Amino acid sequence: MPHVTYPGFPRIGRRRELKRALESHWKGDSGADELLAVARELRQRHWKLARDAGADSVPVNDFSLYDHVLDAAVLVDAIPPRYRDLAARDPLAGYFAMARGHQDGDVDLHALEMTKWFDTNYHYIVPELEAGQRFAARPDKVVAEYLEARAAGHVARPVLLGPVSFLRLSKTVDGSDPLALLDTLLPAWLGAIDALADAGADWVQVDEPTLVLDLDAAWREAFRRTYAAVAAHGRVRILLATYFGELGANLELATSLPLAGLHVDLARAPDQLDAVLDALPADRVLSAGVLDGRNIWLSDPSTILPRVDRLLARLGNDRLWLSTSCSLLHVPIDVSEEKHLPAHLAGWLSFARQKIAELRRYADAVAGDDAARKTLARQHEIVASRQASGDVVRADVRARVRQLTPQFGQRRSAFSFRADVQRERFGLPDLPTTTIGSFPQTNDLRIARAAHRSGKLDDDAYAAILRDEVRRVVRFQEEAGIDVLVHGEPERNDMVEYFGEQLDGYVFTSLGWVQSYGSRCVKPPIIYGDVARPAPMTVAWSAYAQSLTDKPMKGMLTGPVTMLQWSFVRDDLPRADVCRQIALALRDEVHDLEKAGIGIVQIDEPALREGLPLRRADWDAYLAWAVDAFRITAGGVSDATQVHTHMCYSEFNDIIEAVAAMDADVISIETSRSRMELLDAFTRFQYPNGIGPGVYDIHSPRVPTEAEMADLLARALRVLRPDQLWVNPDCGLKTRGWPEVSDALRGMVSVARAARERLAVTV
Ligand SMILES: CN1c2c(nc(N)[nH]c2=O)NC[C@@H]1CNc1ccc(C(=O)N[C@@H](CCC(=O)N[C@@H](CCC(=O)N[C@@H](CCC(=O)O)C(=O)O)C(=O)O)C(=O)O)cc1
Ligand SMILES: N[C@@H](CCS)C(=O)O
Numbered sequence: 126m127p128h129v130t131y132p133g134f135p136r137i138g139r140r141r142e143l144k145r146a147l148e149s150h151w152k153g154d155s156g157a158d159e160l161l162a163v164a165r166e167l168r169q170r171h172w173k174l175a176r177d178a179g180a181d182s183v184p185v186n187d188f189s190l191y192d193h194v195l196d197a198a199v200l201v202d203a204i205p206p207r208y209r210d211l212a213a214r215d216p217l218a219g220y221f222a223m224a225r226g227h228q229d230g231d232v233d234l235h236a237l238e239m240t241k242w243f244d245t246n247y248h249y250i251v252p253e254l255e256a257g258q259r260f261a262a263r264p265d266k267v268v269a270e271y272l273e274a275r276a277a278g279h280v281a282r283p284v285l286l287g288p289v290s291f292l293r294l295s296k297t298v299d300g301s302d303p304l305a306l307l308d309t310l311l312p313a314w315l316g317a318i319d320a321l322a323d324a325g326a327d328w329v330q331v332d333e334p335t336l337v338l339d340l341d342a343a344w345r346e347a348f349r350r351t352y353a354a355v356a357a358h359g360r361v362r363i364l365l366a367t368y369f370g371e372l373g374a375n376l377e378l379a380t381s382l383p384l385a386g387l388h389v390d391l392a393r394a395p396d397q398l399d400a401v402l403d404a405l406p407a408d409r410v411l412s413a414g415v416l417d418g419r420n421i422w423l424s425d426p427s428t429i430l431p432r433v434d435r436l437l438a439r440l441g442n443d444r445l446w447l448s449t450s451c452s453l454l455h456v457p458i459d460v461s462e463e464k465h466l467p468a469h470l471a472g473w474l475s476f477a478r479q480k481i482a483e484l485r486r487y488a489d490a491v492a493g494d495d496a497a498r499k500t501l502a503r504q505h506e507i508v509a510s511r512q513a514s515g516d517v518v519r520a521d522v523r524a525r526v527r528q529l530t531p532q533f534g535q536r537r538s539a540f541s542f543r544a545d546v547q548r549e550r551f552g553l554p555d556l557p558t559t560t561i562g563s564f565p566q567t568n569d570l571r572i573a574r575a576a577h578r579s580g581k582l583d584d585d586a587y588a589a590i591l592r593d594e595v596r597r598v599v600r601f602q603e604e605a606g607i608d609v610l611v612h613g614e615p616e617r618n619d620m621v622e623y624f625g626e627q628l629d630g631y632v633f634t635s636l637g638w639v640q641s642y643g644s645r646c647v648k649p650p651i652i653y654g655d656v657a658r659p660a661p662m663t664v665a666w667s668a669y670a671q672s673l674t675d676k677p678m679k680g681m682l683t684g685p686v687t688m689l690q691w692s693f694v695r696d697d698l699p700r701a702d703v704c705r706q707i708a709l710a711l712r713d714e715v716h717d718l719e720k721a722g723i724g725i726v727q728i729d730e731p732a733l734r735e736g737l738p739l740r741r742a743d744w745d746a747y748l749a750w751a752v753d754a755f756r757i758t759a760g761g762v763s764d765a766t767q768v769h770t771h772m773c774y775s776e777f778n779d780i781i782e783a784v785a786a787m788d789a790d791v792i793s794i795e796t797s798r799s800r801m802e803l804l805d806a807f808t809r810f811q812y813p814n815g816i817g818p819g820v821y822d823i824h825s826p827r828v829p830t831e832a833e834m835a836d837l838l839a840r841a842l843r844v845l846r847p848d849q850l851w852v853n854p855d856c857g858l859k860t861r862g863w864p865e866v867s868d869a870l871r872g873m874v875s876v877a878r879a880a881r882e883r884l885a886v887t888v
């Protein structure tokens with residue numbers, strides 16, 4: 126019978142136990158021992174859950190207190206000099222300082238950069254290296270977790286990030302080539318392999334997801350050299366794991382590396398199956414990622430079972446592992462915890478636990494177990510029933526999408542004309558200040574929302590609390606001297622889930638948490654049917670906020686690409702079509718805001734870059750429909766309505782032309798963590814419209830100094846016109862506390878005013 130396993134499991138816990146333990150520790154309410162005890166309990170629980178669901182072996186070291194790439198840096202002692210003192214005194218404090226920054230008396234440490242993990246909504250900490258970097262093996266964590274799993278009776282397989290992907294995902298402070306560090310990195314990394322071998326490890330899973338990217342000759346050679354050395358070193362059997370797409374041009378490379386096994390993604394790239402089987406040497410294990418680790422739909426046995434049959438026929442039991450396409454980090458843990466989903470809908474879903482059980486079923490079925498085959502036949506009927514369900518396909522929505530013409534994506538006039546009309550309407554100063562939308566989501570707000578949801582707080586009482594909060598946010602912004610105000614988004618649990626809850630075609634879960642970064646989680650809503658807007662979603666809040674002030678109030682929407690990207694998307698319609706449906710629903714909201722007198726509307730698209738295909742050859746097609754969807758949403762408003770957009774969490778240098786093609790009047794864009802690296806793009810491309818490169822990092826509790834913000838603004842002024850520059854933070858303030866926000870925004874306004882005065886003197 127094939128071996129059943131999975132590349133990794135969610136860490137946060139069904140009820141976000143890790144989140145609570147981390148945040149309590151960070152607040153100083155609990156010690157390291159308590160945090161580590163929760164972490165141990167979660168690992169144990171998850172291994173047991175996987176075994177009970179049918180896994181034959183479990184991965185270890187997929188668990189992390191914050192991030193697995195940060196763990197990979199610590200594994201080889203790649204701790205940047207500024208954290209070393211703290212890390213030597215208190216390793217856990219040093220670890221969290223790298224992840225989130227640290228301010229204590231004279232010690233003031235910035236966090237390391239954070240960016241998207243491939244095209245997912247998970248964020249990793251970017252290792253910071255330098256030319257001449259030294260590495261050393263620090264395998265304590267992985268060895269301890271391996272021994273822990275063994276002691277609990279599991280067949281355990283340590284997981285390490287491979288050295289080549291580690292370097293590819295790192296950055297060097299001095300701009301030197303990270304690949305130049307390979308020869309010094311390898312001995313340290315092999316030291317970790319030795320420690321695992323000494324502890325008794327047999328298989329080690331080495332993740333090299335960069336094998337699904339476009340690789341130039343130098344990176345391909347790095348793979349060859351690394352794995353020749355790893356194979357020569359011996360000691361353990363290596364399962365080389367690739368995921369998030371097809372190997373494509375790297376297939377020959379991946380299958381020729383002299384290792385014991387290869388994991389491939391057959392969910393995103395089922396078509397590579399035959400090529401992989403043909404190329405795989407006869408002594409290799411194939412870990413076949415047959416079920417989608419990135420989505421939540423129950424698989425269709427009419428597609429998967431023949432595939433597994435074929436795999437077994439070609440490989441035999443000893444060489445076939447059945448697995449999910451990638452780590453289950455990207456899906457929630459257990460559908461059976463969902464008590465409020467319509468029953469038929471819950472039956473269509475498969476979270477981490479169900480996926481492992483599905484793998485077991487396929488393994489049993491191909492081994493001749495009739496009961497498993499019958500269960501799969503029933504599963505096929507359930508999956509097929511989705512298409513027959515009344516609300517999955519709606520004629521009105523389909524007709525509206527069919528009737529779309531290029532006109533829908535056009536503003537009435539060009540930006541230069543609109544800019545004059547808007548200057549006249551709003552009368553803003555140079556370097557206008559604004560924020561990205563959300564203000565602190567205080568505990569009181571979240572408790573009130575939970576009470577409202579559970580029926581303990583009635584609609585009026587909840588709305589009164591939210592109105593109070595909007596008033597507080599508006600008053601604060603007026604006092605702080607901000608020019609374009611926001612209402613603060615207190616009514617939103619999340620910028621995507623909130624809209625998902627109000628749109629037809631979406632359902633949402635109660636406990637479908639997925640880690641976004643560190644202790645932060647999201648509950649991606651599920652798009653199961655055609656999307657339509659039954660009623661206005663934000664107009665009442667924006668109109669109320671505008672009624673409190675004479676300053677312009679920005680309406681605040683999440684854009685169509687982000688609504689798509691941060692949801693679990695139906696698998697029976699092309700993503701571009703789903704995106705157009707969402708765009709039309711949001712377009713109606715934009716028009717309703719305009720009619721209600723809201724002169725500025727921000728349509729957030731933080732996930733536009735994240736949705737970019739991993740292979741360059743696929744970029745243009747994606748960008749065409751993604752930019753088009755944004756333009757459909759924003760199109761048709763009057764010239765006097767100022768459309769903003771916002772992007773964060775990614776690097777935008779390589780798509781800046783597409784960002785410009787969205788033709789938003791103003792974009793606020795994350796830049797401060799990378800110290801305005803984005804500005805390099807403007808030396809080759811003159812961004813035409815208004816732009817606010819973030820002047821401070823909101824992801825860290827650290828309050829920026831005015832000097833830091835002034836420095837970033839000065840850098841921006843070197844490559845952007847003063848008349849196009851806005852001053853704003855990097856992203857929304859929902860994760861921050863009021864005292865930090867108040868200090869930081871007052872500082873930001875004072876920096877903008879000082880810069881305005883300097884500009885007035887120089888012109
Ligand atoms: C901008 N970002 C977002 C991404 N993806 C999204 N879908 N949304 C985003 O905003 N991707 C990129 C970035 C990632 N950044 C973040 C930033 C912050 C968070 C975050 O704070 N998440 C919250 C959960 C938010 C939420 O849904 N809250 C709900 C439920 C609150 C809750 O926990 N209630 C308690 C009861 C109250 C109590 O006692 O405390 C409960 O139900 O038990 C709400 O506000 O109603 C988080 O907590 O992690 C995520 C991504
Ligand atoms: N308007 C949102 C954007 C986050 S990317 C916010 O301010 O939180």
Ligand SMILES: [Zn+2]
Nearest residue numbers: 731773856857
């Ligand atoms: Zn943002």
